[in-house]
Amino acid sequence: MLKRSVPKIVDAEARRQEVVEAVFRIIASDGLERASLREVADEAGLAVGSVRHYFASSDELLVHSFAVVIDRIAKRLEEAFAVVESFAPGLAEHDAAVLTLLGQFLPLDEELAVDACVWMAFRHAARIRPVLEQEAARSHRAVAAVVGRLVMRLMPDGGPGQERLVTEAERLLATLDGLCMHALLQPEWMTAEVCRDVLTTHLATLGAVPSSR
Amino acid sequence: MLKRSVPKIVDAEARRQEVVEAVFRIIASDGLERASLREVADEAGLAVGSVRHYFASSDELLVHSFAVVIDRIAKRLEEAFAVVESFAPGLAEHDAAVLTLLGQFLPLDEELAVDACVWMAFRHAARIRPVLEQEAARSHRAVAAVVGRLVMRLMPDGGPGQERLVTEAERLLATLDGLCMHALLQPEWMTAEVCRDVLTTHLATLGAVPSSR
DNA sequence: ATCTTTTTAGCACGAATGTGCTTGATCCGT
DNA sequence: ACGGATCAAGCACATTCGTGCTAAAAAGAT
Structure with a gap:
């Protein structure tokens, strides 16, 4: 012993x-x-x-693999967010750093593509397989935290209210996941340039939203 | 014979x-x-x-099932788009019809939820299984056509250029797919109200985009 | 050199899956 | 009533999978 x-x-x-x-x-x-x-x-x-x-089992292997890919993505996001924070909002470098951060979600190179594939596969599998549930929730919390902080930083000052903040965070998150999905599933219709255009357009709409209600 | x-x-x-x-x-x-x-x-x-x-085979069953769900979704979208076209842009009923149209993508009731699950499952499976490739492409074309026509209708007049049009179509499509994904995978974090807020915000950003470049 | 622990490899069993093939049952036109 | 087409059901075989179990090889400690 x-x-x-x-x-x-x-x-x-x-x-x-x-x-x-x-x-x-x-x-x-x-x-x-x-x-x-x-x-x-x-x-x-x-x-x-x-x-x-x-x-010990196939489940443990898959759960651990899921955890590893989550940690890799979260680490990339944290590092990219630190770069964003190193610039003052409004600077051109700041905007570029934001784009770089958002680009970490997309399969823009080989390594990112593998992670995106694996991440998507596990998240969808977690809908069915209870063993993956916990890691899926952790994944969502980690990513939502970074996106939430980013949105808070990018929204116009004056405290736009908690509700609008979660709406804008979810809106950005949905756009990112949708772009990632399309880039993985329909690569022939989705170029890196379109991704960048969509993201820059979205960022431009983050600040100037005419109050809808 | x-x-x-x-x-x-x-x-x-x-x-x-x-x-x-x-x-x-x-x-x-x-x-x-x-x-x-x-x-x-x-x-x-x-x-x-x-x-x-x-x-004849398991593959034929799955391919046919994929085709059926695509047809169902496409039919719903066409019908909802016809309702949108029945109102003049700018009217309150027009905006409501647009929201109803976009809601057809989301698992807002039992029937829509089943279709959304099945649709997502097949689209992701099509990345790997060549038998599903053709239907996946058809699915993408059908949905992109409707969304493209909708964006063309909603964008401010004056012809905003072909490039901006595909960008805005892809942006809306990505947001829709991302919302659908989150509603399916993280239902506890995603209420119907958040979905509606995200969509209305997005629609508000469709018209008034400050030229970013 | 010997012993203990770790590492690597393999076997075997039950369960699940797709598919080729066969066997009754049913129904319709003649 | 009869014959042919269609439908329903099941068997059997090869494959693949996870997993319990055994056992050989390797390596460090004594």
């Missing part, structure tokens, strides 16, 4: 990460339903028993 | 529709991956062989 030798714990964590990245590759190319233990083991160059040594 | 008797073709089509609706119920409650022949047969109260008599 005593653990007197500490042989390879570091390697173990690295192994888990390798397996998780194999999961990501499979989900991005073949979908979540193909991310079985055998497929993952093959992709990672291991045997099924080996994968099962690091992850 | 000659078909001289016309015994039950009407019933046959009705049967196919019953099976398709069983598929819808299964996808809405348990996800697309549970829509196997046996599950569908059980849900429809038939035997596997019977379902296979009306649909």
Whole structure:
């Protein structure tokens, strides 16, 4: 029972990460339903028993993979938001930093595309699979927090009321998720330029909203 | 080879529709991956062989189900758009009809929720499964056409340029899909009121966009 | 060198799935 | 009444999946 030798714990964590990245590759190319233990083991160059040594079950592997992709996205968002905060609102660099932040949601390069695929797949799977529910809620909270802070920073001063704030946060969030969806599902109709135009238009509408009611 | 008797073709089509609706119920409650022949047969109260008599393969059943949900959504959109066209732009009834049209995308009641679930599930599955590719493209074209016509009608006169038009169409489409996604995946954070507020805000931003570049 | 722990690999079982094929049951025109 | 077409139901086979279990290989500690 005593653990007197500490042989390879570091390697173990690295192994888990390798397996998780194999999961990501499979989900991005073949979908979540193909991310079985055998497929993952093959992709990672291991045997099924080996994968099962690091992850007690298939569910644990998938939940952990979901958590990893959430952490990666949240980290990117936090870093990009810090850049936004380093500029004064109104500056051209500020606006560029905001665009860069929002671009972290979209599959604009290979790495972002894989994360976006995996993220979408897990979020949709979480509607059905209770094991993923908790991480899906965490994902939503993390992203909504960053978007909420961003909206608060971008809205015109004078305290536009809590209600309008949540409305604008949800509006931006919905636009981002919709853009991401379209970029993943209809890439032939969705260029990076259209994405950028949509986002800049949206940002332009954030400040000047004629009171509708 | 000659078909001289016309015994039950009407019933046959009705049967196919019953099976398709069983598929819808299964996808809405348990996800697309549970829509196997046996599950569908059980849900429809038939035997596997019977379902296979009306649909040559599992793929044909799923592709046909995808087509049916697309047609249903497209029909709803066309009808709602006809209502919009029946009012002059600017009238209060016109705006209400526009909101009703956009609401057809969202899971605001039981029937809309099932269709939204099924639609989302098939569109995401089409990213991986080539058999669904064609219908997914048709779905996108049909919806984009309606949204494009609506945007053309709502944008301020004077011809705002083709580029801005596709940008605004894509912006509205992305917002709609994002709202639908959130309503399906995070219903606890997304009320019908928030949906309506987001849509009215978006519509308010459609006309008055300060030229950003 | 020996022992203990970790790592890797594999087998086997039950469950679920798509599909080819066969067998009754039903219905309609002749 | 009879024959042919259609419908309903089921069996059987190969595949894939998760998982419990066993066992060999590797590596560090003694």
